[in-house]
Amino acid sequence: MLEAALSAAPLLFPAFAVLGALLGTVMFRRARRQGRPALAPVLWAAALAGEVAVTLTPTAGGASGSVNCTVGAGSWEVALGRQGLLNLALYVPLAAFGVWAFRRPLSVPAGCVVLSAATELLQTVLGTGRACDAADFVDNSTGALLGAVLATGALALAGRGPSAVRRDGVRALTAAGGGLSAVAVAVWLFVPLYDETAARAPFSDAADVLGPARRLADGLFGPGSRLETTSTVADPALSRFALAEVVTDRGRFRFEERSGSLVSVEFADPGPVGASPLSEEQLLRAGGEFAAAWFPDLASGARPVLAPGPDADGSRVLSYRRPDADGAQQPGRLDVTVSASGRVRSATAARPR
Structure with a gap:
């Protein structure tokens, strides 16, 4: 949860600085080797570092929470509040800068969707103190789609539309299908789904x-x-x-x-x-x-x-x-x-x- 992630986590900003510097350097050198402008790749690296730092930096609350993920009707109320908007906003620049940097309007948001699902899984499995919530996944995915649409529209207006759209679509389907399948299997094996509105069978003894x-x-x-x-x-x-x-x-x-x-x-x-x-x-x-x-x-x-x-x-x-x-x-x-x-x-x- 992004709102919870912005609490007193002492390693959040150092983690962002370190990850941003490392990923930014890698993307800067990659762009230079390819003879391309480095601004968009570096901004995408900063957005990715922010997503990882904000969502996976351990909290200082002293408790990791139980390993489960919240689903059901009650969890969707979060998507319409301030926390939902923050989760949505987190993925808008990540997808927008990704489309700008890589010119892949389909596979970039697909990758963001997989990243969000994997992040929700890791938040609870790694005991970071964060809560896995299906509503967060919906918010993140919506933000990724919005960012991709905005970047694609801006590139089209600038006469820099993407090429090889068919190949990009195949990559998007492969990434989304394979990534989400892997996350679903991991959830099925390791993470109980918690539905606050569902009754559970009583313990027998x-x-x-x-x-x-x-x-x-x-x-x-x-x-x-x-x-x-x-x-x-x-x-x-x-x-x-x-x-x-x-x-x-x-x-x-x-x-x-x-x-x-x-x-x-x-x-x-x-x-x-x-x-x-x-x-x-x-x-x-x-x-x-x-x-x-x-x-x-x-x-x-x-x-x-x-x-x-x-x-x-x-x-x-x-x-x-x-x-x-x-x-x-x-x-x-x-x-x-x-x-x-x-x-x-x-x-x-x-x-x-």
């Missing part, structure tokens, strides 16, 4: 709880966290389903036994002592990273409200309420508490469905 508990513990607290106790509790204010409560040596959390959805988490580690306090904007971004990764059904399409935390230590609480199609707030709520240094302390999701 306690042994089925341990698998999700282990995966959630590793994602929330890092590999090696030790499960100390696991029990079943009921909390109608948060969910009408039975909850599994798990205590580890690094914190505790609850999740629905029926669906495996995370309901609440508390971190035992308070974070680094004496860390410099962050601005409210940075705290919003840090909490937003965590919310997008772990509670996409409540965070997607919702704008958090920032309020003082329960303790007088500079902490803040991000409260999410999602609007429905008429603008009214839907049932359900998400509260994420972030320390003054940007460390997520706890989160609670109410899903009284």
Whole structure:
């Protein structure tokens, strides 16, 4: 998610600078060897470096999220909001500069579509702290098509229309077919698809709880966290389903036994002592990273409200309420508490469905 990617990720701008310099140098030398102007290839290299840095640079939220990808009707609300426009805008220059540089109005946007699909897959598989969302793929693909159309139109007006369109079409079909097929197979093998509107079969016994508990513990607290106790509790204010409560040596959390959805988490580690306090904007971004990764059904399409935390230590609480199609707030709520240094302390999701 691009909006989440623009949070306090300390390596984002250094990664962009390094990738931009490397790719820009490669494209500059390639253009010189071919006797072509270097401006368009260098700009395309900068756009590609920006896409990779913004979407794949690990975040500083301290959690990687569960390995899944959000699909379904609820995820498409994101495409119409500010986050959707940002994701769309990210791919417009990438496709436009690509068409300008390579004169391939069909295979360039096809490659961008494959790149977007691969990026969404890598965001969750690599544990970057980002959330894989099918709506982001649609936004990116739309931006790529728009950029390709704009660049193709500009080249046509300048009398520099593309040549070998038929060959370019074959390349586009080959790239899109092969690339998307490879991503689809990888998703089928490694990434569960999460549909927030779909019911899931309940776990059959306690042994089925341990698998999700282990995966959630590793994602929330890092590999090696030790499960100390696991029990079943009921909390109608948060969910009408039975909850599994798990205590580890690094914190505790609850999740629905029926669906495996995370309901609440508390971190035992308070974070680094004496860390410099962050601005409210940075705290919003840090909490937003965590919310997008772990509670996409409540965070997607919702704008958090920032309020003082329960303790007088500079902490803040991000409260999410999602609007429905008429603008009214839907049932359900998400509260994420972030320390003054940007460390997520706890989160609670109410899903009284």
